[in-house]
Amino acid sequence: xxxxxxDVAAKAGVSISTVSRAFTRPDMVSDRTRAKVMRVADxxxxxxxxxxxxxxxxxxxxxxxxxxDGITSWFNAATLAGLESVLHPAGYDIALFPHxxxxxxxxxxxxxxxxxxxxxxxxxxxxxxxPHEVEQLKRAQVxxxxxxxxxxxxxxxxxSIDDEQGMLMAAQHLIKLGHRxxxxxxxxxxxxxxxxIDKREQGFRRACETAQANGIALDWQVISVPRDQSALASISxxxxxxxxxxxxxxxxxxxxxxxxxxxxxxxxxxxxxxxYGKRTPRDYSxxxxxxxxxxxxxxxxxxxxxxxxxxxxxxxxALRLIAGKPLDDAHEIAPVSLMPRNTDDVVDR
Amino acid sequence: xxxxxxDVAAKAGVSISTVSRAFTRPDMVSDRTRAKVMRVADxxxxxxxxxxxxxxxxxxxxxxxxxxDGITSWFNAATLAGLESVLHPAGYDIALFPHxxxxxxxxxxxxxxxxxxxxxxxxxxxxxxxPHEVEQLKRAQVxxxxxxxxxxxxxxxxxSIDDEQGMLMAAQHLIKLGHRxxxxxxxxxxxxxxxxIDKREQGFRRACETAQANGIALDWQVISVPRDQSALASISxxxxxxxxxxxxxxxxxxxxxxxxxxxxxxxxxxxxxxxYGKRTPRDYSxxxxxxxxxxxxxxxxxxxxxxxxxxxxxxxxALRLIAGKPLDDAHEIAPVSLMPRNTDDVVDR
DNA sequence: TTGAAAGCGTTACCAG
DNA sequence: CTGGTAACGCTTTCAA
Numbered sequence: 001x002x003x004x005x006x007d008v009a010a011k012a013g014v015s016i017s018t019v020s021r022a023f024t025r026p027d028m029v030s031d032r033t034r035a036k037v038m039r040v041a042d043x044x045x046x047x048x049x050x051x052x053x054x055x056x057x058x059x060x061x062x063x064x065x066x067x068x069d070g071i072t073s074w075f076n077a078a079t080l081a082g083l084e085s086v087l088h089p090a091g092y093d094i095a096l097f098p099h100x101x102x103x104x105x106x107x108x109x110x111x112x113x114x115x116x117x118x119x120x121x122x123x124x125x126x127x128x129x130x131p132h133e134v135e136q137l138k139r140a141q142v143x144x145x146x147x148x149x150x151x152x153x154x155x156x157x158x159x160s161i162d163d164e165q166g167m168l169m170a171a172q173h174l175i176k177l178g179h180r181x182x183x184x185x186x187x188x189x190x191x192x193x194x195x196x197i198d199k200r201e202q203g204f205r206r207a208c209e210t211a212q213a214n215g216i217a218l219d220w221q222v223i224s225v226p227r228d229q230s231a232l233a234s235i236s237x238x239x240x241x242x243x244x245x246x247x248x249x250x251x252x253x254x255x256x257x258x259x260x261x262x263x264x265x266x267x268x269x270x271x272x273x274x275x276y277g278k279r280t281p282r283d284y285s286x287x288x289x290x291x292x293x294x295x296x297x298x299x300x301x302x303x304x305x306x307x308x309x310x311x312x313x314x315x316x317x318a319l320r321l322i323a324g325k326p327l328d329d330a331h332e333i334a335p336v337s338l339m340p341r342n343t344d345d346v347v348d349r
Numbered sequence: 350x351x352x353x354x355x356d357v358a359a360k361a362g363v364s365i366s367t368v369s370r371a372f373t374r375p376d377m378v379s380d381r382t383r384a385k386v387m388r389v390a391d392x393x394x395x396x397x398x399x400x401x402x403x404x405x406x407x408x409x410x411x412x413x414x415x416x417x418d419g420i421t422s423w424f425n426a427a428t429l430a431g432l433e434s435v436l437h438p439a440g441y442d443i444a445l446f447p448h449x450x451x452x453x454x455x456x457x458x459x460x461x462x463x464x465x466x467x468x469x470x471x472x473x474x475x476x477x478x479x480p481h482e483v484e485q486l487k488r489a490q491v492x493x494x495x496x497x498x499x500x501x502x503x504x505x506x507x508x509s510i511d512d513e514q515g516m517l518m519a520a521q522h523l524i525k526l527g528h529r530x531x532x533x534x535x536x537x538x539x540x541x542x543x544x545x546i547d548k549r550e551q552g553f554r555r556a557c558e559t560a561q562a563n564g565i566a567l568d569w570q571v572i573s574v575p576r577d578q579s580a581l582a583s584i585s586x587x588x589x590x591x592x593x594x595x596x597x598x599x600x601x602x603x604x605x606x607x608x609x610x611x612x613x614x615x616x617x618x619x620x621x622x623x624x625y626g627k628r629t630p631r632d633y634s635x636x637x638x639x640x641x642x643x644x645x646x647x648x649x650x651x652x653x654x655x656x657x658x659x660x661x662x663x664x665x666x667a668l669r670l671i672a673g674k675p676l677d678d679a680h681e682i683a684p685v686s687l688m689p690r691n692t693d694d695v696v697d698r
Numbered sequence: 699t700t701g702a703a704a705g706c707g708t709t710a711c712c713a714g
Numbered sequence: 715c716t717g718g719t720a721a722c723g724c725t726t727t728c729a730a
Binding site: 094271297 | 398426490643
Binding site for chain 1: 707
């Protein structure tokens with residue numbers, strides 16, 4: 001029923017070697033021969049079998065992407081899109097391993113190590129793996145590439161933003177506008193190991209402390225609420241959000257500036273605050289992080305990162321690593337930038 | 350370097366057949382033998398090679414997912430998550446084919462048919478394929494499963510929502526609340542073939558016409574703006590949105606109810622309208638479609654669909670089809686439901 | 699530029 | 715329950 005390379009070779013009157021080359025090394029075959037082979041192949045609905053090709057060649061043409069939460073999260077979806085954009089054209093499939101943040105999934109993965117002998121590279125997106133896990137991963141004997149991993153120990157390559165620097169930039173921006181009562185709001189995962197975004201708080205703290213050290217009278221604090229029970233919940237569950245909101249409204253004096261761990265927190269927060277009569281930028285400034293869905297159309301001032309480009313960069317590094325080529329910049333820091341929009345303003349007194 | 354099944358067999362003192370069975374048919378091997386095999390396998394970092402297994406078995410353990418726009422769109426990401434949740438545990442990889450909506454990508458796909466002989470099933474998400482393309486796809490000789498495809502001709506199975514019914518429900522809800530001046534807003538793709546969401550307009554029209562036929566004096570219209578030039582743009586590009594906004598504000602009398610083709614339009618729209626002094630539900634009611642990101646936290650009344658569940662259902666159907674088992678419900682209509690929240694209210698006169 | 703031949707590492711059939 | 719053995723459909727030297 002399904003034609004094999006033999007059938008094509010026979011019908012085209014060439015050897016199977018030639019058919020193989022017509023597909024994988026077109027330049028090694030004369031134009032005439034190749035044209036004939038391709039025509040016959042099409043007539044016979046023939047195509048090179050990946051299974052056979054990968055078996056013979058030793059490469060699996062497959063990579064794994066380990067991720068913190070779900071495929072649907074803004075960061076993961078964008079990163080995947082980036083990986084896919086360079087890996088697919090290069091002939092690779094991407095095996096997805098979502099929710100490595102749940103204890104069960106994570107343990108099962110690192111115990112059974114399903115990728116062993118079956119991928120050419122492993123991508124780790126936005127969470128940290130501990131030394132023991134690094135050891136396990138290394139048993140797969142393939143390059144390990146990190147994308148926004150808090151640490152680069154054990155990784156053959158990585159592309160990450162400087163989360164701390166980004167949030168520092170955000171807080172400094174607000175301070176420069178004249179704000180003196182700053183709050184940082186975040187939802188921290190309970191059971192999960194450290195994720196890249198946990199570093200953002202440090203940036204906020206550093207900005208405030210530096211300002212104070214420079215004689216600026218600043219009133220600042222961090223409001224941290226636990227992330228929802230379920231590790232599968234997004235960072236901005238209704239519960240987490242309500243918790244943040246009430247903590248904010250309980251404050252003796254409402255802050256004049258709010259730094260949010262992520263847009264996913266900033267956006268619902270500013271919309272909810274509106275119902276309490278707090279309008280931005282009239283009553284307070286607010287700044288997000290990520291520049292994710294709706295940030296532009298809502299006019300949210302934020303720190304922009306571009307996970308799709310980061311994914312594409314990471315994929316290119318992987319390709320080189322797989323090919324055994326050297327990497328001039330194994331560990332790359334991707335840029336973040338301030339996107340000034342309409343939720344921040346100078347303080348006038 | 351890498352251990353093969355031979356090495357494991359030798360070290361465990363069994364035949365390679367036994368090693369193979371220990372992995373793929375555990376119940377056909379005695380507990381003792383299996384334990385020993387698995388221990389040795391782990392010591393040797395051995396794992397069954399997919400390439401070899403798929404070559405020999407004839408199955409590719411791979412499926413393709415064709416999608417309209419990008420991986421990052423709310424619908425596609427959720428659908429993929431659903432597919433993945435059942436396909437991954439079953440041992441399948443998912444090859445992604447995004448942006449089949451751009452003429453170039455689409456043409457290349459259907460001409461080269463890269464899936465031929467290399468997938469066990471094909472999923473088509475949320476766009477229509479024409480008869481010729483169906484023919485091409487069929488040459489792959491594998492089950493074709495649709496997810497929210499406008500048409501089910503040529504598909505072996507499908508799971509879809511009733512887009513028309515959903516929007517009918519939305520409009521009827523607003524009419525029942527007493528609204529008499531309704532507008533439907535949508536952004537329609539220019540170059541793309543029909544997508545499932547294009548049917549929603551019909552539901553709106555039918556609701557209005559039916560109401561009128563029943564003697565309700567209704568004033569209604571459809572505001573349709575072209576989607577952004579770039580086929581890669583989301584349905585709610587800033588341009589499309591601005592166009593909708595001005596069309597709306599140009600109206601002689603502002604509508605008391607707005608039905609939106611998607612939440613992606615409703616959400617930015619309601620937030621922009623607020624800047625023009627139009628507040629919902631005080632000044633008008635607005636209803637979205639999808640129940641996508643932020644709809645809940647923003648309190649947007651909408652029509653809910655669950656693409657993740659739909660993806661999982663589609664995947665289960667595919668698995669049966671691949672196994673040659675019959676399908677009791679090849680073509681399934683997934684439910685939609687009205688999610689009443691805070692952007693709609695009864696009209697008091 | 700093309701052909702012949704030797705496997706790649708499994709699965710599955712058939713015996714025992 | 716276990717072992718022997720013949721493929722599966724290619725890629726890749728090596729020669730011509």
